[in-house]
Amino acid sequence: MKNENAITVSELTKTFGTFTAVNAISFEVKKGEIFGFLGANGAGKTTAMKMLIGILKPSSGQATVAGFDVHTESEAIKRNIGYMSQKFALYDDLTVRENITFFGGIYGLSRKRIQEKSKQLIEDLGLGAVGKSLVGSLPLGWKQKLAFSVAMLHDPQIVFLDEPTGGVDPITRRQFWEMIYKAAHAGTTLFVTTHYMDEAEYCNRVSIMVNGKIEALDTPKNLKQHFEAATMNDVFLKLARG
Amino acid sequence: MSIQVHEIYKSYGQVNALDNISFEVKSGELFGLIGPDGAGKTTLFRILTTLLLPDRGNARVAGYDVVRDLNAIRRHVGYMPGRFSLYQDLTVEENLEFFATIFGTTIAENYDLIKDIYVQIEPFKDRRAGKLSGGMKQKLALSCALIHRPKVLFLDEPTTGVDPVSRKEFWEMLKRLQEKDITILVSTPYMDEAALCDQIALMQDGKILEIDTPEAIVRHYPKPIYKVGAHDMYLLIETLKAYPHRHSVYPFGEYVHYTDTRMDFDSGELQTFLEAHNLSEIHIEETAPTIEDTFMELAKP
Amino acid sequence: MKRFTGFVLKEFRHIFRDRRSLFILFGMPVAQIMLFGFAITNEINNVDLAILDRSKDDTTKEIINKIAASEYFSIEQFLDSESEIAPVFRKGKVKAVLYFEPDFGKKLIQPGRAKIQVVTDATDPNVASTVSNYIASILQSYQQETRRVVEPEYQVVSEVRMLYNPELKSVYMFVPGVMTVILMLVSAMMTSISITREKEQGTMEILLVSPLKPLQVILGKVFPYVFLSITNAVVIVVLSIFVFGVPVNGSLFLLALESILFIVTSLALGILISTISATQQTAMMVSLMGLMLPVILLSGFIFPISSMPLPLQLISHIVPAKWFIVIVKGIMLKGVGFAYLWKETLILAGMTLFFIGLSAKKYKIRLE
Structure with missing residues (x-):
């Protein structure tokens, strides 16, 4: 049987001294799914994500990402995923084109491929007029869209997004989600870490982490039904307040 | 003051x-x-x-x-x-x-x-x-x-x-x-x-x-808003954007908020259009506008 | 007043909770004075010599013994020919070779002139010139004892008397310099960093939107450092007196007053730096590049100003540290009073007023 899971996590645990940041979490993310990974600050979601992208060794448990083991094949994982965070995405002091060339380069794209990609990307995003502008001078919304496209440059199987649309205006935010839907439609798996509950509403399925454990995992619709809540925000409130 | x-x-x-x-x-x-x-x-x-x-x-x-x-x-x-x-x-x-x-x-x-x-x-x-x-x-x-x-x-x-x-x-x-x-x-x-x-x-x-x-x-939101759902979000958005009478199409969580250019909007007609474009599990329902809807309508270029 | 003391209390809390600033405040002065006092020195001690004696008579033996007996030199080896001189230097241990011409003793008696050649390793010019001076003075004293002329001696025999620091102890020179560096570092760098930290953390915004007057903020920031700098000055003076035996020939009271003046100068500079820097990192860089380097290089602390090219000499006039070093040396080593130092003091005071005025003008009561 063909494995249709992009990410499989089983009993994954991370402890720092006596503190258990991630406590035996298990879940699966299907190929082409938009998976929301929610939790309050300090709930352990960043630690869990760091283990999945191969930059932090798990204390115990198993996980495979894009078919590779997080214990032994972290380098292969890094080549097959994309990553975009709100805190760091692009170099503000490089131009749009320079950023594309740089990130294309570190993922080993050929010069010709980079040229094709950057032409297409600048066209798709309508950035033609600002191709030579410093990224720092662009409005936040443009930056975020560009950062997402750059994270997709090397056609990764899975893209990890860390609070991708915080602070962005409502229209640009929707354009951003349309890009995500498009990527998912094309078969890319999207793993969205966030504590913004409105971002959760857009995901196919969401998990909610509280104190290192996954306390709920379902589609937003089912979660709202189950918790008799109108929004994901209310679901979260009910869950966190116990 | x-x-x-x-x-x-x-x-x-x-x-x-x-x-x-x-x-x-x-x-x-x-x-x-x-x-x-x-x-x-x-x-x-x-x-x-x-x-x-x-x-x-x-x-x-x-x-x-x-x-x-x-x-x-x-x-x-x-x-x-x-x-x-x-x-x-x-x-x-x-x-x-x-x-x-x-x-x-x-x-x-x-x-x-x-x-x-x-x-x-x-x-x-x-x-x-x-x-x-x-x-x-x-x-x-x-x-x-x-x-x-x-x-x-x-x-x-x-x-x-x-x-x-x-x-x-x-x-x-x-x-x-x-x-x-x-x-x-x-x-x-x-x-x-x-x-x-x-x-x-x-x-x-x-x-x-x-x-x-x-x-x-x-x-004060000027139009009726409809929330539209279907089995595939990406296809739904693309199809709605291709609908000739659309005024605005914005994803809103699991639904899309849709407004029409005409005063006499007929949801049956849109349903037929969507079905013709291979969409299933279609759901169209009028909904109350939110502040975000208003914001986007006002900020719309 | 309550507002001010509240502010000062907060500043002391910041200082005592930050290990890095505590180390700079109290570790640095002690470390620096120890470093300069013990490790870094201009004096020579037991410098290795090689001797090439082509005469091998009683006279050369006497001279060699005299040199060997001095604490400045130790004789590493005797050479047999000129061709050995170059290899011996290449090995690097020997810093100077002493060459006696053949029949040195005889020539000294008849015709009364004999030649001795001092070959030094000038890759370290300071050591080279010191070595040759020391050897010259040993020869001079030998010749005075025997009343015979050894060449190449001074045709004009000059007698050098070292005033104020007869033993040429370098710690005497370094104490004023270290004191200057420390006071500058603590006062200027620490204040500028502590003010820019408020900007960087966003707390300056809240302080501005409060009834605190800008002057209160500045004085509150500066006050703890005045106190700490004075403590430091005392530590340095005490260490130099009791550990290194540096005398304070002049008035301690005057030294204290002049030090406070210099602390205020440095604080004013620190405030000025903070008005032009947005981040702690910039403040640190500006302090290091703009203050520490001139203090170390252009103040006469390490390199004598009189041997600098004219442009640098002119620049050194606007380095406040230069004037303070002159003052400290005057008081500690020469034991002179205010009557001799009023000019330097006046210059320093003028600079201080200028910096205070400039930073007051630059200080913003709003953001940008």
Whole structure:
């Protein structure tokens, strides 16, 4: 049987001294799914994500990402995923084109491929007029869209997004989600870490982490039904307040 | 009137951070500035708290002019900047004590005002501020901004980066403060928080799009809105955008908010169109507009 | 007043809770004075010599013994021919070779002139010139004892008397310099960093939107450092007196007053730096590049100003540290009073007023 899971996590645990940041979490993310990974600050979601992208060794448990083991094949994982965070995405002091060339380069794209990609990307995003502008001078919304496209440059199987649309205006935010839907439609798996509950509403399925454990995992619709809540925000409130 | 802003302009180089801003806030009102990053909210706060000079226009806070009566304003307003701005290496109590001292008062004198908020962090009063959780930092910052019993309180994005539980608690605190006759100007990028204010101004790119009560703002939405769902979101959005009569198509969580250009919209016709484009599990239903819908309609290019 | 003391209390809390600043404040002065006092020195001790004696008579033996007996030199080896000189230097241990011409003793008696050649390793010019001076003075004293002329001696015999620091102890020179560096570092760098930290953390915004007057903020920031700098000055003076035996020939009271003046100068500079820097990192860089380098290089602390090219000499006049070093040396080593130092003091005071005025003008009561 063909494995249709992009990410499989089983009993994954991370402890720092006596503190258990991630406590035996298990879940699966299907190929082409938009998976929301929610939790309050300090709930352990960043630690869990760091283990999945191969930059932090798990204390115990198993996980495979894009078919590779997080214990032994972290380098292969890094080549097959994309990553975009709100805190760091692009170099503000490089131009749009320079950023594309740089990130294309570190993922080993050929010069010709980079040229094709950057032409297409600048066209798709309508950035033609600002191709030579410093990224720092662009409005936040443009930056975020560009950062997402750059994270997709090397056609990764899975893209990890860390609070991708915080602070962005409502229209640009929707354009951003349309890009995500498009990527998912094309078969890319999207793993969205966030504590913004409105971002959760857009995901196919969401998990909610509280104190290192996954306390709920379902589609937003089912979660709202189950918790008799109108929004994901209310679901979260009910869950966190116990 | 507690705050009067009259035709304020401010630009940084080529960028118009504030472009002809005018509004008024009544005494005791909870007034919200709603807008994304870069809308100009912080610049406006800084002008009203005398930290920046406007290029043009004038404003009065608690009866004092923001340019001329600098010292009077600084005595009578409380300000909580967007970034956590307390001394991380001082304890909770030392921070509060410090701000009380520089405003020439004591914790005891105004304890009744901050009591509700401060009791929640008092068990940690010997902990350094840098070691507090996001929600607790925010409560401490609010206590510090209130300790001198200001007439007007300026809160710049107090709930950004804070989890939903702390956000909810924070708004409950603001509601209680309002009863103590403090005028509050608060900014937020979260549209869902707008409903908790008495009056809101929707801001984008340095301009105010609309000012009204949250109820009136959604009431004024010009068209019926339909929420549309189907089995495949991407296909649904693409198909709706290709529908000749569409006015706006915005994904909204698991649905798409759709408005039509015609007054006599027929959902059956749209259903047929969607089905013809291989969509299944179609669901079309009229829904109430939200503040976010209004915001997008006003900001629509 | 309560506001001010509250502010000062907060400053002390910041200082005592930050290990890095505590180390700079109290570790640095002690470390520096020890470093300069013990490790870094201009004096020579037991420098290795090689001797090439082509005469091998009683006279050369006497001279060699005299040199070997001095604490400055130790004789490493005897050479047999000129061709060995170059290899011996290449090995690097030997710093100088002494060459006696053939028949040195005889020539000294008849015709009364004999030649001795001093070959030094000038890769370290300071050591080279010191070595040759020392050898010259040993020869001079030998010749005075025997009243015979050894060439190449001074045709004009000059007698050098070292005033104020007869033993040429380098710690005497370094104490004023170290004191200057420390006071500058603590006062200027620490204040500028502590003010810019408030900007960086966003707390300056809150302080501005409070009834605190800018002057109160500045004085509150500066006061703890005045106190700490004075403590430091005392530590340095005490260490130099009791550990290194540096005398304070002049008035301690005057030294204290002049030090306070210099502390105020440095604080004013620190405030000035903080008005032009937005981050702690910038403040640190500006302090290091703009203050520490001139203090170390252009103040006469390490390199004598009189041997600098004219442009640098002119620049050194605007380095406040230069004037303070002159003052400290005057008081500690020469034991002179205010009557001799009023000019330097006046210059320093003038600079201080200028910096205070400039930073007051630059200090912003708003953001930008």
